[in-house]
Amino acid sequence: MDIIEDNKTAVFEEGKEDALHTSNGHVKLHNARLKSIQDDHLYHIALSTGSDDLRRLFGDVKVVCFGGQATRMEKFAWFIAREFDVSDTVHNFAAGTDRYAVYKAGPVLSVSHGIGIPSLSIVFQEIVKLIYYAGCENVTFFRIGTCGGIGLEPGTYILGRAVERPAKVDSDLIRQLHACSQNEDKFKTVLGTTLCADDFYEGQGRMDGAFCEHEEEEKLLWLREIADRGVTNMEMESLGFTALCDRANIPGAVCCVTLVDRCEGDGITNNLQLLQEWQTYPQILVARYIRNRLDL
Numbered sequence: 634m635d636i637i638e639d640n641k642t643a644v645f646e647e648g649k650e651d652a653l654h655t656s657n658g659h660v661k662l663h664n665a666r667l668k669s670i671q672d673d674h675l676y677h678i679a680l681s682t683g684s685d686d687l688r689r690l691f692g693d694v695k696v697v698c699f700g701g702q703a704t705r706m707e708k709f710a711w712f713i714a715r716e717f718d719v720s721d722t723v724h725n726f727a728a729g730t731d732r733y734a735v736y737k738a739g740p741v742l743s744v745s746h747g748i749g750i751p752s753l754s755i756v757f758q759e760i761v762k763l764i765y766y767a768g769c770e771n772v773t774f775f776r777i778g779t780c781g782g783i784g785l786e787p788g789t790y791i792l793g794r795a796v797e798r799p800a801k802v803d804s805d806l807i808r809q810l811h812a813c814s815q816n817e818d819k820f821k822t823v824l825g826t827t828l829c830a831d832d833f834y835e836g837q838g839r840m841d842g843a844f845c846e847h848e849e850e851e852k853l854l855w856l857r858e859i860a861d862r863g864v865t866n867m868e869m870e871s872l873g874f875t876a877l878c879d880r881a882n883i884p885g886a887v888c889c890v891t892l893v894d895r896c897e898g899d900g901i902t903n904n905l906q907l908l909q910e911w912q913t914y915p916q917i918l919v920a921r922y923i924r925n926r927l928d929l
């Protein structure tokens with residue numbers, strides 16, 4: 634069955650589980666119960682199907698970019714607005730909650746997710762529902778973030794039972810993104826495996842947290858071990874992000890800039906200007922992808 638319900642704000646579709654999107658590119662509905670909710674309040678992003686015309690506001694969205702900080706995602710929205718001349722202003726639709734930020738610049742949503750998978754997964758779910766309700770077509774998700782250069786078990790607990798969800802990346806998408814790098818770039822772009830930790834300090838082998846029970850040699854040994862297994866960087870959301878993209882049948886990829894070479898140290902520079910500049914690197918790459926994909 635295709636369109637089940639189509640009112641001011643809601644388009645619900647069901648599709649074959651093996652297809653990425655339904656035949657017309659709408660994101661698939663994975664929870665049929667949503668159909669019976671009269672007014673679905675997307676609590677953490679301050680939008681609702683009852684009072685907001687989500688189709689009018691968000692129906693043209695093609696790419697959703699997530700990243701940790703609200704200000705970074707605001708800057709990214711401005712960057713997209715100016716680069717593609719798609720909007721005179723950017724507005725934080727989620728300002729009412731102060732939990733996350735959701736900016737829109739033309740066909741691009743720029744969303745902050747906070748730190749860690751629990752925080753990411755809440756806004757991710759509400760954004761997936763938003764794009765269902767808005768009837769968006771052929772949407773792609775990116776996480777554009779920061780990481781340390783060089784685990785969570787896959788899965789989560791639902792009703793007290795461990796549920797495994799594979800964290801599959803869309804290999805075509807990452808290849809396309811990688812192809813957006815240019816020889817003259819100030820930064821090097823590499824394809825690699827990302828280690829996703831549930832902590833910034835001990836969880837990433839750092840020795841500069843409030844606690845540390847390992848020695849430098851053990852840390853370096855571990856870094857070498859994971860590097861030998863193809864790990865090039867570590868951050869704190871990629872596992873949840875890719876698993877949720879896979880679960881939602883939305884093509885997704887993670888693109889992060891390294892802030893420190895962990896073989897050299899643990900601390901991150903306090904040069905804010907440099908940090909701001911570095912954070913634009915994945916944004917530049919994703920903007921090139923958006924330009925190619927949407928012919929802007």
Ligand SMILES: O=P(O)(O)O[C@H]1O[C@H](CO)[C@@H](O)[C@H]1O
Nearest residue numbers: 700701748778779868869870
């Ligand atoms: O740069 P963002 O996107 O915030 O992500 C990275 O930075 C945070 C830690 O400082 C973690 O969330 C990590 O994944």
Ligand SMILES: O=c1cc[nH]c(=O)[nH]1
Nearest residue numbers: 779780781867868869
């Ligand atoms: O080392 C780093 C840098 C940014 N984010 C992380 O999670 N780790």
